[in-house]
């Protein structure tokens with residue numbers, strides 16, 4: 001099995017290793033059978049209730065995920 005690609009910068013929360021990958025917004029076969037072809041977006045809801053679309057349906061974004069605490073970082077600068 002291939003080794004994961006680990007970024008040079010550690011997790012900002014716990015200092016753990018960040019694995020490089022992508023985050024995707026996509027439906028599943030179960031969702032298609034249950035709800036049909038509905039569009040799904042990833043939303044950010046701030047502490048004041050403001051909402052922002054982070055990723056649109058069918059897109060993907062560069063992402064880093066911490067192996068220790070599970071923190072996920074979307075987009076951003078150099079790994």
Ligand SMILES: [Zn+2]
Pocket residue numbers: 011012013014015016066067068069070071
């Ligand atoms: Zn972490």
